[in-house]
Amino acid sequence: MAAEVDEDATLRSGEDRAREAAAVVEEYLGSEVSDGLPVLPPTEESVSAMIAAMGRQRGAIIGQMPPGNLDVAVEHLAANAVLAGCRPEYGPVVLAAVEAMLDDRFALYGIACSTKGAAPLVIVNGPIRHRLGMKSGGNVFGHGVRANATIGRALRLIIQNVAQAVPDVLDRATLGHPGKYSYCIAENEEASHWEPLHVERGLAAEQSAVTVFGGEAPHQISVPQGGGEAILLAMAQTLAVAGLGTGPGPAPGAPHVLVVADEHRTVLADEGWTKAAVRDYVADNAVLPADLTRRMPGMPDHPVRTVASPDSLLIVAAGGSAGRFSSVLPGWTWQSQPVTVAIPDHRQQG
Amino acid sequence: MAMDDLLNPRRARTQGVTLAPRLESLEGVSVGLLDNYKTNAAKLLEFVGRLLQERHGAGELIPIGKEALSKPAPAELIAGLAGRSRLIVTGIGD
Numbered sequence: 001m002a003a004e005v006d007e008d009a010t011l012r013s014g015e016d017r018a019r020e021a022a023a024v025v026e027e028y029l030g031s032e033v034s035d036g037l038p039v040l041p042p043t044e045e046s047v048s049a050m051i052a053a054m055g056r057q058r059g060a061i062i063g064q065m066p067p068g069n070l071d072v073a074v075e076h077l078a079a080n081a082v083l084a085g086c087r088p089e090y091g092p093v094v095l096a097a098v099e100a101m102l103d104d105r106f107a108l109y110g111i112a113c114s115t116k117g118a119a120p121l122v123i124v125n126g127p128i129r130h131r132l133g134m135k136s137g138g139n140v141f142g143h144g145v146r147a148n149a150t151i152g153r154a155l156r157l158i159i160q161n162v163a164q165a166v167p168d169v170l171d172r173a174t175l176g177h178p179g180k181y182s183y184c185i186a187e188n189e190e191a192s193h194w195e196p197l198h199v200e201r202g203l204a205a206e207q208s209a210v211t212v213f214g215g216e217a218p219h220q221i222s223v224p225q226g227g228g229e230a231i232l233l234a235m236a237q238t239l240a241v242a243g244l245g246t247g248p249g250p251a252p253g254a255p256h257v258l259v260v261a262d263e264h265r266t267v268l269a270d271e272g273w274t275k276a277a278v279r280d281y282v283a284d285n286a287v288l289p290a291d292l293t294r295r296m297p298g299m300p301d302h303p304v305r306t307v308a309s310p311d312s313l314l315i316v317a318a319g320g321s322a323g324r325f326s327s328v329l330p331g332w333t334w335q336s337q338p339v340t341v342a343i344p345d346h347r348q349q350g
Numbered sequence: 351m352a353m354d355d356l357l358n359p360r361r362a363r364t365q366g367v368t369l370a371p372r373l374e375s376l377e378g379v380s381v382g383l384l385d386n387y388k389t390n391a392a393k394l395l396e397f398v399g400r401l402l403q404e405r406h407g408a409g410e411l412i413p414i415g416k417e418a419l420s421k422p423a424p425a426e427l428i429a430g431l432a433g434r435s436r437l438i439v440t441g442i443g444d
Binding site for chain 2: 032043044066068070071072078109110161164
């Protein structure tokens, strides 16, 4: 006679495990290290696996992260990456993004604490996108896949817990934005006629890379008809108006990201728009008209050019294949510039 | 290291911050005013400086500004200001 399965016992066992797991998650939800969402409780085993994947020895000091300026060791980053739900193979991206944020040019202090409420956007390029199953097409800004969601979240937990930028304590963002939960995308290099972002910024196509950019939430543009100029004019004016009211005129040198989705890219490709031409057009047309500026306190009584240089515009190919939409991401201020860092492939070592 | 310390290194921090000794009097004391370049910061600091002079006999006011809002003042700027003043007033925020 076949052994009878005690279905009730199986159910009770499953219930018990869920109850125990939920209790641990509740404990973390009530702690200072949570971002308000359930986390994956780290263990010594999972943290060790993450450290190994990051390619560093336990105890290795990565730097001092503002605003707390404490010595940050790789295990601090690894523990928070696990907490965020990262798999070990995501570790090198998280570490590279932290190293990029520690570059003086990024000005992490301002990004982490400013009332303007920017968030670091992580843009991933190269082969690692496919290895990790990252999203670069539809719903690229959310929601969707574990890699995008947890890599972005790991950065936020690190900024909060390791860098000490606790909301409403040292992080004084007036409003914040949803990117402060997670803000990570991959570029759709294969579908684009343009050079990938990391190649433009000096790396080889076959290298994996991360670019960090401190910015606002995406401002979507919808241009359902017309040619390239219509698309770019919508981007330019959206960018300009995002800076209305900033004062005597938006400070020169603020970087901005233009995320161009498939249908818009097809139109631009068919008309022969290079990235350089796109930058020039957007910079030249991101102008606030005088009838707006004269009504804003502290702004001059003449048109104001809001993009100081075409070079301050980063262009990223991402987004789905259906829908004539793209996005403009205004940068925080001139004080923070994007930084690109290569992601080492530790799989080849040893 | 306990998991709590891995997640938040502040827990394991042992070194504290040493506060500068407090002055017993501001009479004749030169006062540095470190401006973070936020809107109206300079006006507020100037007002505070004048109050210190009027009410407490403070001496020379030395206004100086940081290079950027979001970055800490460079060490050499702090050192220079510390060398010229015995009291420094600054502020954070918008």
